[in-house]
Amino acid sequence: MDKSRFENLPLEWVRAFEVAARLGSFTAAAHETGLTQSAISQRIGKLEKRLETQLFLRQARQIALTVEGEAWLPHVRSALESLRESSEGLFGISRKRLTISASSSIIELWLLPRLKRLREEIDAQLSFRTMVLSGEAAQESGTIQIRYGTGDWPVTYKLPLYSETLAPVAAPRVAGSTERWTDLPRIALVGPRPGWHEWSARFGIPSTPLPDLRFDTFAAALSAARAGFGVALASLPLCSSDLETGRLVRVSQDSLPHHETYWLLASKDAVSRQQWNLLEQGLKAISG
Numbered sequence: 001m002d003k004s005r006f007e008n009l010p011l012e013w014v015r016a017f018e019v020a021a022r023l024g025s026f027t028a029a030a031h032e033t034g035l036t037q038s039a040i041s042q043r044i045g046k047l048e049k050r051l052e053t054q055l056f057l058r059q060a061r062q063i064a065l066t067v068e069g070e071a072w073l074p075h076v077r078s079a080l081e082s083l084r085e086s087s088e089g090l091f092g093i094s095r096k097r098l099t100i101s102a103s104s105s106i107i108e109l110w111l112l113p114r115l116k117r118l119r120e121e122i123d124a125q126l127s128f129r130t131m132v133l134s135g136e137a138a139q140e141s142g143t144i145q146i147r148y149g150t151g152d153w154p155v156t157y158k159l160p161l162y163s164e165t166l167a168p169v170a171a172p173r174v175a176g177s178t179e180r181w182t183d184l185p186r187i188a189l190v191g192p193r194p195g196w197h198e199w200s201a202r203f204g205i206p207s208t209p210l211p212d213l214r215f216d217t218f219a220a221a222l223s224a225a226r227a228g229f230g231v232a233l234a235s236l237p238l239c240s241s242d243l244e245t246g247r248l249v250r251v252s253q254d255s256l257p258h259h260e261t262y263w264l265l266a267s268k269d270a271v272s273r274q275q276w277n278l279l280e281q282g283l284k285a286i287s288g
Helices: 011-023 026-033 037-051 067-091 104-121 196-203 218-226 240-245 273-286
Strands: 056-058 063-065 097-102 125-130 144-149 157-160 165-170 186-189 213-215 231-235 261-266
Touching (some): 011 026, 011 037, 063 067, 097 104, 104 218, 104 273, 157 273, 218 231
Parallel strands (some): 097 125
């Protein structure tokens, strides 16, 4: 066997193969790499000639990997990832500015109380951008996101911030105004968390009185509870400061765990692996 043909394979040929295989299209590969479709095709053609192996089945409107191409692809991906990580670790400069996009509630109630310690844990300037929530917010390139859900987003890096648990809370003067907290006015929150309907079904309490105040942010609903407008079904991790200071009190010792929570999400464009490791260590250190 002539082993010389496997030596010094041009990296641009191998990269063209990986991108085309991942995207399933020479045209899409050209778009991602900034090359022309013919340049991608030529590089893969030269690679196949050097390897003396056909890597793609070329059809009229699509391409498909051959058996040989399918077998080689995971090795190519592993090698390119190893090259990227080693280059980043040895020569990369940590980003000095990180942009975090999150809802106003998570910025105000979770990040700001921990900001001093977070800045001590990571060596970077932090910029915060209030996320305008929609049915399915898109991942912004170069931006770290904090989103509520199950964690099943297709991103490189992700970390849950805390375990979600809900319980009813109210201002002390409101909680002490009656022996039956279930008679108190209820504050509703529009969003992904379970609401009063789920709480009533779980613990067998009356579904009335119906809430006459509704908010679209958790921070606003919590402010209404502090102001004495009624009982809010609150995320305990997000209102821990209010409970510790006595601005709010739990009116029931029952609690409702929830399988969704806030996740920190980032792509390779937003953070380096080294920077993510610092973020992850820092957030774990301050999550208590």
